[in-house]
Amino acid sequence: MPYHLFCPNMKVDSVSDIKPELxxxxxxxGLVFDLDNTILPWGGARIPEDISVWFSRLKAEEFSFCLVSNSYEKRVCQFAAALSASYVAWACKPSIRGFQKAADKMNLHPEQVAVIGDQLFTDILGGNRAGLFTILVEPLSTKEFPTTRISRILEKxxxxxxxxxxMINF
Known part of the structure; x- marks a missing residue:
């Protein structure tokens, strides 16, 4: 697989660091978000305040949102409702299927969509394969799914x- 597919277009510390002007x-x-460790800590029940405020600002500017997660539907649906976002659960990332569904749900073409996530091997690889603008964020928490810990070593x-x-300069 070509290495360029693992290169995010940009990297930030947190979702809330991204300026809407970008x-x-x-x-x-349209913005596609990973759930765990991107907009809330892994297994968490609350979206951090700074990220909630950031979502409100973008919503006021009429951006569309879609959560794309490998997590189960009940969990993803709960947070999508809180953010007034559409969602794709059981997305099987890095498959492009979930990203394509997200763009379709927002009635947008791939070049009009950015994906924001904390993992190279799922969010960035899948987003790049789907033709989306990709943004890598630092994970919100060190707590994560056991296999993700292994992935982090390989990602580094x-x-x-x-x-x-x-190929990247950050």
Whole structure:
């Protein structure tokens, strides 16, 4: 698989660090979000205040939202409702199917959609394969699914390789 598919278009510490102007400048009108460790801590029950405020600001500016998660429907649906977002549960990321469904639910073309997530091997790989603008965020928590801990080790090695080869500069 080509390494460029693992390269996010940008990296930020938190979702709330992203300025809405960035999306407007790029013609992005829809935002796809991973759930766990992107907009709430893994297994968490509340979206952090700064992220809730950020969502409210974007909603006021008429952006569309869709949660795309490998988690089960009841969990994803609960947070989608709280954010007035559509959702795709059991997305099987990095399959592009969930990302395509998200764009369809928002009635947008891939070039009008950004995906924001905390994992290279699911969110960024899937988003790039689907032709979306990709944004990698730092995980909100060190607590996570056991297999994700293994993925993080591999992600770190891959990020170092991508940096060394000049494919990313953050």
């Amino acid at each position: 999306f407007k400048q790029r013609g992005i009108r 090695k891959l990020l170092n390789k991508l940096k060394a080869e000049g």
